[in-house]
Amino acid sequence: xxxxxxxxxxxxxxxxxxxxxxxxxxxxxxxxxxxxxxxxxxxxxxxxxxxxxxxxxxxxxxxxxxxxxxxxxxxxxxxxxxxxxxxxxxxxxxxxxxxxxxxxxxxxxxxxxxxxxxxxxxxxxxxxxxxxxxxxxxxxxxxxxxxxxxxxxxxxxxxxxxxxxxxxxxxxxxxxxxxxxxxxxxxxxxxxxxxxxxxxxxxxxxxxxxxxxxxxxxxxxxxxxxxxxxxxxxxxxxxxxxxxxxxxxxxxxxxxxxxxxxxxxxxxxxxxxxxxxxxxxxxxxxxxxxxxxxxxxxx
Amino acid sequence: xxxxxxxxxxxxxxxxxxxxxxxxxxxxxxxxxxxxxxxxxxxxxxxxxxxxxxxxxxxxxxxxxxxxxxxxxxxxxxxxxxxxxxxxxxxxxxxxxxxxxxxxxxxxxxxxxxxxxxxxxxxxxxxxxxxxxxxxxxxxxxxxxxxxxxxxxxxxxxxxxxxxxxxxxxxxxxxxxxxxxxxxxxxxxxxxxxxxxxxxxxxxxxxxxxxxxxxxxxxxxxxxxxxxxxxxxxxxxxxxxxxxxxxxxxxxxxxxxxxxxxxxxxxxxxxxxxxxxxxxxxxxxxxxxxxxxxxxxxxxxxxxx
Ligand SMILES: Cc1cc2nc3c(=O)[nH]c(=O)nc-3n(C[C@H](O)[C@H](O)[C@H](O)COP(=O)(O)OP(=O)(O)OC[C@H]3O[C@@H](n4cnc5c(N)ncnc54)[C@H](O)[C@@H]3O)c2cc1C
Ligand SMILES: Cc1cc2nc3c(=O)[nH]c(=O)nc-3n(C[C@H](O)[C@H](O)[C@H](O)COP(=O)(O)O)c2cc1C
Ligand code: FES
Numbered sequence: 253x254x255x256x257x258x259x260x261x262x263x264x265x266x267x268x269x270x271x272x273x274x275x276x277x278x279x280x281x282x283x284x285x286x287x288x289x290x291x292x293x294x295x296x297x298x299x300x301x302x303x304x305x306x307x308x309x310x311x312x313x314x315x316x317x318x319x320x321x322x323x324x325x326x327x328x329x330x331x332x333x334x335x336x337x338x339x340x341x342x343x344x345x346x347x348x349x350x351x352x353x354x355x356x357x358x359x360x361x362x363x364x365x366x367x368x369x370x371x372x373x374x375x376x377x378x379x380x381x382x383x384x385x386x387x388x389x390x391x392x393x394x395x396x397x398x399x400x401x402x403x404x405x406x407x408x409x410x411x412x413x414x415x416x417x418x419x420x421x422x423x424x425x426x427x428x429x430x431x432x433x434x435x436x437x438x439x440x441x442x443x444x445x446x447x448x449x450x451x452x453x454x455x456x457x458x459x460x461x462x463x464x465x466x467x468x469x470x471x472x473x474x475x476x477x478x479x480x481x482x483x484x485x486x487x488x489x490x491x492x493x494x495x496x497x498x499x500x501x502x503x504x505x506x507x508x509x510x511x512x513x514x515x516x517x518x519x520x521x522x523x524x525x526x527x528x529x530x531x532x533x534x535x536x537x538x539x540x541x542x543x544x545x546x547x548x549x550x551x
Numbered sequence: 552x553x554x555x556x557x558x559x560x561x562x563x564x565x566x567x568x569x570x571x572x573x574x575x576x577x578x579x580x581x582x583x584x585x586x587x588x589x590x591x592x593x594x595x596x597x598x599x600x601x602x603x604x605x606x607x608x609x610x611x612x613x614x615x616x617x618x619x620x621x622x623x624x625x626x627x628x629x630x631x632x633x634x635x636x637x638x639x640x641x642x643x644x645x646x647x648x649x650x651x652x653x654x655x656x657x658x659x660x661x662x663x664x665x666x667x668x669x670x671x672x673x674x675x676x677x678x679x680x681x682x683x684x685x686x687x688x689x690x691x692x693x694x695x696x697x698x699x700x701x702x703x704x705x706x707x708x709x710x711x712x713x714x715x716x717x718x719x720x721x722x723x724x725x726x727x728x729x730x731x732x733x734x735x736x737x738x739x740x741x742x743x744x745x746x747x748x749x750x751x752x753x754x755x756x757x758x759x760x761x762x763x764x765x766x767x768x769x770x771x772x773x774x775x776x777x778x779x780x781x782x783x784x785x786x787x788x789x790x791x792x793x794x795x796x797x798x799x800x801x802x803x804x805x806x807x808x809x810x811x812x813x814x815x816x817x818x819x820x821x822x823x824x825x826x827x828x829x830x831x832x833x834x835x836x837x838x839x840x841x842x843x844x845x846x847x848x849x850x851x852x853x854x855x856x
Contacts, residue, residue: 514623529606
């Protein structure tokens with residue numbers, strides 16, 4: 253009998269020594285979103301009970317009962333950020349369907365089960381006296397943003413979301429363009445953030461340029477920046493933020509184990525004598541931007 | 552019927568059952584802890600260590616998924632012998648089953664030094680990795696040459712009283728010849744296969760998908776090729792053969808056993824199912840019971856041509 257059918261068992265990884273858990277999670281919502289995006293909500297009590305914004309889950313995309321048969325594709329699990337928690341025990345992920353794994357997940361219907369390991373990695377660190385929290389997201393990098401905004405807003409910070417994409421179709425949320433004023437993402441704004449959205453095709457500006465322009469508005473004390481998106485965006489942000497505002501970035505890399513064991517997913521970090529490597533899956537996915545060796549990070 | 556006898560001996564290492572975890576798959580054992588009962592398995596082979604720490608291949612993709620398989624080019628990133636013995640081994644020994652250390656080096660003497668340092672530790676056996684396709688020096692450079700492989704095996708034999716397992720590369724013309732050379736030099740067992748040298752290319756950028764260019768292929772794609780090599784080697788040597796090459800379920804494991812493997816190691820399958828080893832073990836037991844086979848050893852090498 254597959255272990256996936258057993259109750260969740262605590263493992264060693266994850267933050268604060270809780271989890272990761274492996275469980276058979278029921279799909280309680282599955283919704284196609286505009287363009288190639290999809291929302292899946294899983295009932296995953298053990299994960300929901302301890303997940304932090306920025307952490308991710310590692311999903312076996314085939315039916316749990318078929319774990320004893322090696323598939324020809326989607327052999328490895330797929331990492332997806334926890335987008336937000338849906339009390340009492342739901343975990344929502346937002347995915348852009350890119351390849352076979354995404355297609356399999358998007359085909360799940362309510363009542364299907366998924367074999368999931370999580371929560372994994374270290375999420376965004378937040379602290380009580382953040383005055384202004386600037387969250388910067390590009391494209392599908394918006395996926396983990398709802399949980400982060402909810403956390404920051406609950407801690408009393410003023411949350412400013414600066415989001416961008418090539419086109420409106422490249423994000424998992426609906427864009428609203430009022431006749432007067434800036435484009436916004438109503439669903440995200442409702443979580444307690446002041447939202448600015450720019451698309452290169454409509455507004456013709458990169459979100460990193462917006463960030464650079466607005467950095468001066470921020471109070472010197474008590475501001476913090478959080479970012480998720482393409483590496484080029486994160487690298488540019490690291491330059492802009494350096495010396496001005498503490499920045500945390502969420503990185504992606506190809507994974508095998510997702511647990512920190514196989515050393516597949518390493519990124520270069522600065523250390524006293526040159527560079528060292530840290531794993532995206534266990535040390536990250538969220539890192540202090542100052543820690544990353546941006547010169548050696550592949551584009 | 553009493554429970555079938557699944558015990559296997561590799562030199563002086565006795566295993567309660569034939570299922571092992573392959574080297575490099577689950578690091579030093581820390582990170583997977585709690586996701587399955589690894590202590591139930593016959594032996595756990597830890598990530599290959601070298602005398603000095605190695606940072607492995609440069610950043611960029613170190614693994615990519617391919618049809619029915621995956622390529623890896625980790626480049627033997629490891630904490631080095633000293634930190635391994637001090638920081639990693641004690642926790643691994645807590646699993647309460649045989650812990651096998653895997654060692655590699657750029658020179659014969661490096662293998663011997665590692666073996667000597669491990670001789671006084673709690674490891675149950677030492678696997679010599681002369682088959683890593685992902686490092687420029689050492690690794691497979693030894694494994695593709697029967698003479699060089701024998702030299703490493705002999706040096707390690709002289710350095711330790713622990714059972715030694717020579718891990719072979721399939722990237723040779725005559726794998727049985729290399730196996731025999733290792734056996735003559737004093738190896739207590741041979742394990743195979745390590746990964747097949749391989750490459751995948753992004754047709755848009757016309758660059759290899761792996762940052763290192765090429766890597767090693769594991770996964771269901773290699774299984775028949777691995778089974779055949781286990782068969783060839785088992786025909787040629789007297790010592791036990793440990794078979795691997797995506798063992799995903801009990802039937803896969805039994806194929807290797809019937810081809811001539813006394814024990815099997817689970818690798819890539821662990822990434823999908825951290826409990827794959829336990830699942831394989833239970834399935835082997837079920838098979839033995841349902842076929843009224845009293846001892847696993849009764850079917851080792853029982854393939855009829
Ligand atoms: C920590 C983390 C969090 C992520 N969160 C999200 C999210 O919330 N929403 C979302 O849509 N996507 C997210 N991704 C990217 C997502 O994992 C990939 O889109 C997905 O693995 C693609 O699988 P596929 O089979 O659909 O595509 P394919 O292109 O067929 O995948 C082929 C192989 O490459 C790997 N791969 C491809 N793209 C990526 C990538 N960007 N990162 C890591 N591995 C990749 C796959 O896992 C698979 O092994 C995240 C990635 C990481 C590392
Ligand atoms: C990510 C990864 C890392 C590996 N690292 C090692 C290693 O350090 N030493 C070693 O002897 N084999 C290593 N291997 C090879 C495996 O132990 C095994 O021989 C091979 O993967 C074939 O078995 P499988 O198809 O079941 O995975 C590694 C394999 C993978 C996939
Ligand atoms: S995926 Fe194995 S170490 Fe990160």
